[in-house]
Amino acid sequence: MTPDKETLIKQATEWAQKYLDPNFEFRKYQLESIVLIITRVLDEVKTQVMNAPTGSGKSLTAIISAGVLFEYYKKTSYILCSDLSLFAQYEADLKRYNLPWGHLKGKDNYVCQRNGNIVSCGECALNMVSTRTLQDAESAEKAGYSCAKECEYVKMRNLAMKAPVTVMTYQLYLIQRNYVNDLMGGEDGYMPFPERDFVICDEAHKLNDIIQSHYAPRIPVDVPEFMKTLDKYASKHHIKVPDSRSTIRWANKLKSAKNHADIISAMQRYSDLLSEYAYINEKVREEAQKTRQFRKLRAELTAGNLARECNCKCSDFLELVKELGPQIAVKTEGENEITINCTYEGEMITKYFHNVSKCELFMSATLGDLTLYKELIGVKDCPKGQYKGLDVPSTFDFSKSPIYYSEANPMSFKEKANSIRPICRQIIEICNMFKGKRGIIQTGNYENTTKLLDYVPADLKKRFITYTNAREKNYALDRFLESEDGILVGPTLLEGLNFDGDKCRFSICMKLPYASLANNLVAAKKDLIPNWYAGQCVASLEQGFGRGVRFNGDWCVNYILDGCIASLIKYNANLFSRNTQMRFKRLG
Numbered sequence: 231m232t233p234d235k236e237t238l239i240k241q242a243t244e245w246a247q248k249y250l251d252p253n254f255e256f257r258k259y260q261l262e263s264i265v266l267i268i269t270r271v272l273d274e275v276k277t278q279v280m281n282a283p284t285g286s287g288k289s290l291t292a293i294i295s296a297g298v299l300f301e302y303y304k305k306t307s308y309i310l311c312s313d314l315s316l317f318a319q320y321e322a323d324l325k326r327y328n329l330p331w332g333h334l335k336g337k338d339n340y341v342c343q344r345n346g347n348i349v350s351c352g353e354c355a356l357n358m359v360s361t362r363t364l365q366d367a368e369s370a371e372k373a374g375y376s377c378a379k380e381c382e383y384v385k386m387r388n389l390a391m392k393a394p395v396t397v398m399t400y401q402l403y404l405i406q407r408n409y410v411n412d413l414m415g416g417e418d419g420y421m422p423f424p425e426r427d428f429v430i431c432d433e434a435h436k437l438n439d440i441i442q443s444h445y446a447p448r449i450p451v452d453v454p455e456f457m458k459t460l461d462k463y464a465s466k467h468h469i470k471v472p473d474s475r476s477t478i479r480w481a482n483k484l485k486s487a488k489n490h491a492d493i494i495s496a497m498q499r500y501s502d503l504l505s506e507y508a509y510i511n512e513k514v515r516e517e518a519q520k521t522r523q524f525r526k527l528r529a530e531l532t533a534g535n536l537a538r539e540c541n542c543k544c545s546d547f548l549e550l551v552k553e554l555g556p557q558i559a560v561k562t563e564g565e566n567e568i569t570i571n572c573t574y575e576g577e578m579i580t581k582y583f584h585n586v587s588k589c590e591l592f593m594s595a596t597l598g599d600l601t602l603y604k605e606l607i608g609v610k611d612c613p614k615g616q617y618k619g620l621d622v623p624s625t626f627d628f629s630k631s632p633i634y635y636s637e638a639n640p641m642s643f644k645e646k647a648n649s650i651r652p653i654c655r656q657i658i659e660i661c662n663m664f665k666g667k668r669g670i671i672q673t674g675n676y677e678n679t680t681k682l683l684d685y686v687p688a689d690l691k692k693r694f695i696t697y698t699n700a701r702e703k704n705y706a707l708d709r710f711l712e713s714e715d716g717i718l719v720g721p722t723l724l725e726g727l728n729f730d731g732d733k734c735r736f737s738i739c740m741k742l743p744y745a746s747l748a749n750n751l752v753a754a755k756k757d758l759i760p761n762w763y764a765g766q767c768v769a770s771l772e773q774g775f776g777r778g779v780r781f782n783g784d785w786c787v788n789y790i791l792d793g794c795i796a797s798l799i800k801y802n803a804n805l806f807s808r809n810t811q812m813r814f815k816r817l818g
């Protein structure tokens with residue numbers, strides 16, 4: 231029977247005081263959230279979603295919930311991070327509180343002490359020594375790898391496997407819970423990272439994109455290097471050499487594909503070709519095992535791995551097509567490859583995430599409307615009571631952080647030519663109001679940045695700090711933070727930036743962050759899922775509103791100058807959080 235609320239409050243308080251700080255104080259709403267999360271896990275609710283605004287103490291909510299669940303109920307957890315900077319924050323928390331929990335990133339983030347390569351190309355990997363052999367000191371030593379005892383990766387992996395709570399990236403979790411467990415589970419039931427009672431997904435609004443980029447097959451427009459390497463191997467060993475140049479044929483077919491059936495037919499042919507390479511990969515591995523010439527066969531082994539990975543992605547996708555029909559496939563043409571995406575992301579999340587996880591908590595500051603989110607993560611038809619939401623109210627005082635919006639000058643494709651000049655004039659006025667203060671201007675694209683730069687007077691331009699690509703953005707950020715009254719201007723300033731205190735006192739949005747409809751996946755999802763397109767734009771805007779208000783008492787004035795906001799507010803007000811709705815003020 232699930233314990234009552236008082237018991238859970240006592241346990242959460244005891245745990246926090248024992249492991250975090252004897253004088254630990256919960257933030258407003260935090261203890262209630264933790265109690266609710268734990269109750270739902272104990273009640274075996276499959277999916278929980280939590281909108282937790284900045285300042286609600288999201289990561290400590292995750293840590294305390296996982297800690298209490300293990301301490302009092304022996305329930306084990308994974309905590310998943312969307313990127314390495316979030317991972318580093320959790321790592322720092324575990325260190326600060328001395329929590330002996332696991333934290334593991336992908337192999338490429340660790341260095342082999344024996345040959346100085348990343349661990350996936352470390353001495354043991356080149357000689358195909360299994361991680362299972364390395365995890366046990368005795369077997370590692372027998373295999374000639376006494377270094378495993380001191381190896382950072384091996385140590386972290388061992389701890390991650392044994393610990394009751396383990397922090398890892400989404401990417402690593404997906405690989406471990408799908409491919410690795412499939413490959414290893416057959417042997418003697420050994421699974422390095424088996425299903426745990428609870429999976430906490432931080433920054434969960436990124437899960438859909440992560441799943442897409444992880445599983446979308448990519449078809450190169452030219453013969454890839456791995457095929458060339460394996461062709462040579464096949465020819466030398468009298469194995470039938472596949473027709474690698476047909477890659478170009480299938481890529482061209484894909485380019486000219488007019489309908490779903492054409493896309494699938496080209497993919498099927500490409501998949502057949504990949505199966506031939508997967509076969510050669512097996513032959514390479516057989517030879518490597520027999521001759522122990524791992525180092526000599528390094529290039530072929532690496533090429534074989536790539537062939538196997540591409541083959542898996544393609545076959546998995548074709549499996550989904552069998553289940554859901556060819557209409558799920560959309561193509562996006564890049565310079566060097568064509569990406570095939572599945573429009574039913576929810577089905578992919580079900581297959582690769584829900585089906586390999588027990589109870590789940592999706593949390594973020596910007597999940598948006600929780601009914602829409604239910605559809606996006608593929609649990610629209612889940613049994614009653616198996617999807618529960620939680621909207622944590624913000625505790626920040628936003629009285630000095632209004633969001634002004636203008637209903638004039640829409641920046642839609644048709645109207646932007648007429649709107650851009652009046653918007654530039656408004657920007658000059660706002661920047662002059664904030665003399666001596668730092669701020670940011672979200673331009674939406676580089677074209678708008680250029681137009682703005684052409685328009686502003688020289689004295690204001692001196693304050694502008696711009697960039698033209700991702701690498702330059704880092705330098706621009708440093709210059710901005712060193713400046714006294716700099717204005718950071720660019721198209722990608724809505725996510726991942728923390729401008730606390732006086733680092734940013736005003737923020738201007740020149741163009742609403744709608745995703746580009748030139749992307750076929752975006753266009754297809756817009757048609758398929760009502761409100762998804764508007765919801766994405768609202769989520770990006772809300773991410774942006776969070777850049778300059780990082781703690782209670784912090785403030786930043788926001789301006790949305792793209793007049794398209796008027797219809798977004800009129801028809802999709804429900805997609806904005808309550809806090810945001812209360813901060814809106816129309817510009818006169």
Ligand code: SF4
Nearest residue numbers: 342343352354377381
């Ligand atoms: S176990 Fe030894 S050989 Fe393998 S990555 Fe670690 S240090 Fe390198």
